Amino acid sequence: MAKSEIRVGGLGGQGVILLGHIIGKAASIYDSKHATLIQAFGPEARGSACSAQVTVADEAIGYPYVKSPDYLVIMSPDAYTQFAPQLKPTGTLLYENELITIDDRLPAGAKALGIPATRFAEELGRRLVLNIVMVGFFAGVTGLLSKDAMEKAVKGSVPKGTEELNLRAFRKGYEYGVELIGAATVTG
């Protein structure tokens, strides 16, 4: 892995920044790589547009801004509309498939993999952990960072007492991602 650029997008209150923070933390602290994080917010907090730009690399990163991501992690329709056209044609979109519908904004050639993350989070007991389901999905689909590093980053980033449910959310997303990739490989 030379350098991977990731854009995370969603609504305020979905945990967009925490999602980006966990990927960066897993890379830089637990997987001995380099990472940068840029966060952007809408004018109001909850319910407004929110995004994070994460760069992960084997070498030091000179320019932290993500203009054309390799991976796009999207949790709201508005974020999809705004960021889908920026995805590299060889890139991968990871999206909440019960909230977002894919259309021709997605560059030709780009891969799109969906997960019902909100439903999974609700089934686990807390809608709040939607972003952690997405973290697990990202880890399972991309294989960019080790599962161990990602789990440590989740555990070290969430409030005390909530670790168990957050780790279950991570594993739910991870297993779904691994299965999806396996199925995609089998079916060609």
Place this chain on the structure above:
Amino acid sequence: MDESPELVSLRNGTKVTIRPMVAGDGPALLSFFRGLPEEDRQFLRDDVTRPEVVERFVAKLDDDSVIPLVAEHEGRLVGDGTLHRTRHGWAVHVAALRVVVDREFQRSGLGTALAHQLVRRAVGLGLDKLVAEVVDNQIGARRAFEKLGFHQEATLKGHVKDIHGAKHDLVIMANDVSHIWERMEALVADYSPTAGD
């Protein structure tokens, strides 16, 4: 959820293993319940000396509305703790804790240890509120729950009868654990007045 057994050291130094109940626990569980004095069994909801009742408990292990733990010491069961929740309706955020401990192990901290593990599991399931029912004269049990953050929320007057026919108040103790999730809510709020691009 972490299902691994946990070795607990009680006040007197005795080591007890707390672990999830498994299908093979039926005979040991029946023996544990039958060993309880009648006055302790009086406050249980089922006649746990009947094999079919205990068989029903171990047959429901894949039912996620009940999370049962047992405490084991030198090959025998000495405690039973369960978390009961509903999976539908207006109280899906609430769970009830029930803990029963062998007489020999009462006042040793085992009840508190079982209840502590149940509280941890309840938080791990994303629940908001826990309740426990204690008879007014079960002072030790009330103190144990208070140590875990429970407080007296309601009293049902003359609600239970002991083996001598005397009526007692049933105390409903509650523990609001939602504040743990408030911290998570703040963390995912995605708002920082000083950041932006």
